[in-house]
Amino acid sequence: MAPEFALIARLSIAVQFTVVVTLLVYFLLLRNTVRLEEVRLWSAAWFADAVALGAVLVSSLPGGGAMPLRLTLICYLAGKTAFAVLMVSGARNHIRPGAAPHIRPVPLAILIAVWSLGIGTIAVELVVAQFAESVMVGVVVATGGWIVLRNPRSQVSRWLGLAFLLQSTVFLFYAVVLAPSLFGRPILLPVMPYSSFLDAWVELILALSCLAAVADRSEEQLRYANRELLESQDRLSQMVDTDPLTRLANRRAMRPFMDRATAAGALLIFIDIDDFKVINDRFGHPMGDAVLQRLARLLTETFRPQDAVMRYGGDEFLVIAPEMTQESVTPRIDRIRMLMGSSDSTRPAVLLSIGVTELEPGGDPSAALVRADHLMYHDKNRRH
Numbered sequence: 248m249a250p251e252f253a254l255i256a257r258l259s260i261a262v263q264f265t266v267v268v269t270l271l272v273y274f275l276l277l278r279n280t281v282r283l284e285e286v287r288l289w290s291a292a293w294f295a296d297a298v299a300l301g302a303v304l305v306s307s308l309p310g311g312g313a314m315p316l317r318l319t320l321i322c323y324l325a326g327k328t329a330f331a332v333l334m335v336s337g338a339r340n341h342i343r344p345g346a347a348p349h350i351r352p353v354p355l356a357i358l359i360a361v362w363s364l365g366i367g368t369i370a371v372e373l374v375v376a377q378f379a380e381s382v383m384v385g386v387v388v389a390t391g392g393w394i395v396l397r398n399p400r401s402q403v404s405r406w407l408g409l410a411f412l413l414q415s416t417v418f419l420f421y422a423v424v425l426a427p428s429l430f431g432r433p434i435l436l437p438v439m440p441y442s443s444f445l446d447a448w449v450e451l452i453l454a455l456s457c458l459a460a461v462a463d464r465s466e467e468q469l470r471y472a473n474r475e476l477l478e479s480q481d482r483l484s485q486m487v488d489t490d491p492l493t494r495l496a497n498r499r500a501m502r503p504f505m506d507r508a509t510a511a512g513a514l515l516i517f518i519d520i521d522d523f524k525v526i527n528d529r530f531g532h533p534m535g536d537a538v539l540q541r542l543a544r545l546l547t548e549t550f551r552p553q554d555a556v557m558r559y560g561g562d563e564f565l566v567i568a569p570e571m572t573q574e575s576v577t578p579r580i581d582r583i584r585m586l587m588g589s590s591d592s593t594r595p596a597v598l599l600s601i602g603v604t605e606l607e608p609g610g611d612p613s614a615a616l617v618r619a620d621h622l623m624y625h626d627k628n629r630r631h
Contacts, residue, residue, distance in 0.1 A: 255441065257304075259442065260300060260303055264300040266451055267297045267300055271290070271294055274290040274454075277461070281461060285337040285460070288337035289334065291333050292333035302318075302323055305319070320367045320370075321364060321367035324362065324376065324380055325359055329359055334391060341404065342404060343398075372428075377421070377425055378428070381422040384418045385415045386419075389411070392408045392412035392414075392415060393412075396409070400464065400467075403462075413453070414449050425439075488500035492536055495564075496557040497560075498560055500557065509609065510609075512605070512608040514566075514567075514572075514605055515565065515606055516566040516602070517559070517602040518542070518563065520542065520563075520598075521627060522598070523535065523538075534595070538594070542597070543558065545586055550568060554566055554568040554569070565619075587599055600626045602626055604618040604622060
């Protein structure tokens with residue numbers, strides 16, 4: 248190689264090595280903050296690329312370099328091959344998180360070593376090894392691009408797939424340029440001394456596409472985590488606002504129902520189980536729980552779907568029935584009294600005290616609740 252071409256080649260390799268080392272440092276820092284498998288794989292890929300280029304750079308130094316040519320070639324082949332395989336593995340893991348590798352790390356390392364040692368020692372001329380490596384890397388990286396474009400996670404993933412195809416196109420272009428030399432003819436274009444300049448730009452584009460894919464997946468994870476948080480809040484709110492025994496809404500959940508009732512008008516029905524303590528003392532607390540559950544079920548069955556049935560506290564229940572009339576509520580109350588008042592060998596007869604009052608549209612819900620409570624106690628005192 249002419250001295251001027253050797254200088255240009257050394258400069259282009261130095262530029263590419265600087266770019267790759269910069270990308271390696273950035274990905275290593277990113278790996279400490281973004282816990283994604285593709286980031287770990289891509290960090291390893293840039294490390295392998297830096298090793299390959301570092302070996303070539305050292306060998307190109309004045310004075311013949313510090314490394315034998317064959318050792319340099321083997322390091323380059325191993326580094327570039329590992330770079331291609333790790334980049335594709337990262338892309339595959341990006342579109343299918345948690346995907347198991349097609350080849351386990353140890354067998355893969357053996358294959359890379361066999362390839363690198365085989366080509367590095369068997370190839371009679373350097374150009375033959377360059378051609379073989381260009382074809383192999385081009386095919387591997389093209390496969391990665393095809394995998395991403397075939398099943399992209401998002402539009403950003405498509406750009407990643409295109410960047411892989413651009414990288415593979417460059418290597419396959421080198422293979423075409425070098426092909427005539429396999430038959431003793433000059434290469435098609437004298438571009439190899441400048442190739443590292445082109446490689447640096449293409450690898451920078453590839454790295455930016457990887458970073459965009461990482462940002463897109465991180466944003467997707469944040470959206471998923473936010474959705475999970477909102478769903479957890481909803482579940483927690485339901486747990487807090489739901490009575491665990493009867494599965495009815497509890498007193499904490501009353502406000503939205505009361506607000507709607509205040510706007511449209513409603514009947515408030517206060518229900519209390521008479522002598523509930525006696526039931527617990529005589530039949531036991533499991534029977535008391537069964538009585539509460541039965542009353543909750545009958546209230547839900549008797550009133551309409553739009554009516555709010557809730558356990559107000561202890562043995563007290565409240566029904567908020569929007570736009571219901573006194574005439575339509577009476578048969579419902581009678582039915583509940585009759586069913587709860589019947590007894591058999593499995594359950595005691597239960598008497599209910601009930602107070603019904605009307606909350607007019609725009610009325611005071613607190614005052615209406617007090618009236619319903621007083622009417623319920625009046626009903627209780629009247630029957631005792």
